[in-house]
Amino acid sequence: MHIDSLTVSHRFQGPPRSGNGGYVCGRIADRLPGTVSVRLRAPPPLDTPLRLESGCDSAQLFDGATLIGEAHGSALTMQPPAAPSYEEVEAASHRFLGARQHPFPHCFVCGPARAAGDGLRILPGAIGDGVVGAPWLPDASLADADGVVRREFLWAALDCTSGFSVLPLPEGLSMVLGEFCVSIEGSASPGERCVVTGWPLCHEGRKRSAGSAVYGGNGRLIAQARAVWIEVPLADWR
Known part of the structure; x- marks a missing residue:
């Protein structure tokens, strides 16, 4: 188990007083290989030291005792539309x-x-x-x-x-x-x-x-x- 400190800078806000969801999900998923799914449980606070716990196949982000989001390995079967110019x-x-x-x-x-x-x-x-x-x-x-x-x-x-x-x-x-x-x-x-x-x-x-x-x-x-x-x-x- 790895334990790291993560702070979402005000630059990366989404809604007011909250981190952009995609950015925060990417930070939670950072240590996991392959396709990853992240579920957000609470708004990620800005400029606040958070605790990121990660293992081989999962990761969780906490604000104190509050679970902000959790990640795990997943699969994605989709066919995107052709790329526009x-x-x-x-x-x-x-x-x-x-x-x-x-x-x-x-x-x-x-x-x-x-x-x-x-x-x-x-x-x-x-x-x-x-x-x-x-x-x-x-x-x-x-x-x-x-x-x-x-x-x-x-x-x-x-x-x-x-x-x-x-x-x-x-x-x-x-x-x-x-x-x-x-x-x-x-x-x-x-x-x-x-x-x-x-x-x-x-x-x-x-x-x-x-x-x-x-x-x-x-x-x-x-x-x-x-x-x-x-x-x-x-x-x-x-």
């Missing part, structure tokens, strides 16, 4: 719903209030047949010692894009990430012209499921995910 998703991003009204405008991944190089600024818009897409130029600050984008930022990129594929929501509601299963099959480089897509899968009660994928500059699949989103009152975050 970079030019196609550039045009789609001008149809980004969050440009007009965004519940979390400072979200690290999709917040339009974040500056380039600070947030990811992945702003997906409709392409067709329920698919949304956005361009992504990873910033140099996201790279690891080998010069490739760190895995937790691939998790983050996959997160919000899937959520925008299952909108709109009834008035007064928002969504939070409940469960996230990710398979990383390649790597991205800072400045690479990446494409991120999302598409709806199913809707059951308060749960909305969606897929997402990140493609590299030559159209190769880098990572894919299945997300389960939970409808919550927007007032809970205000």
Whole structure:
């Protein structure tokens, strides 16, 4: 059993006072090999030392005695849609719903209030047949010692894009990430012209499921995910 301290910097917020779900899931899953599924149990607090416990096939993140999230090895059997062109998703991003009204405008991944190089600024818009897409130029600050984008930022990129594929929501509601299963099959480089897509899968009660994928500059699949989103009152975050 490994025990580490993990602090989610304010830079990586999603909703106010909470870490971006995809980023935090990626941090929890970091020590586990292969495809990993993470279930979030409570909002991840910002700028707070948390305890990450990990073994061979599972990991748990705690805030004191409160379980924030848990990860375990999983499998992902999905066929993503064909990768759209970079030019196609550039045009789609001008149809980004969050440009007009965004519940979390400072979200690290999709917040339009974040500056380039600070947030990811992945702003997906409709392409067709329920698919949304956005361009992504990873910033140099996201790279690891080998010069490739760190895995937790691939998790983050996959997160919000899937959520925008299952909108709109009834008035007064928002969504939070409940469960996230990710398979990383390649790597991205800072400045690479990446494409991120999302598409709806199913809707059951308060749960909305969606897929997402990140493609590299030559159209190769880098990572894919299945997300389960939970409808919550927007007032809970205000």
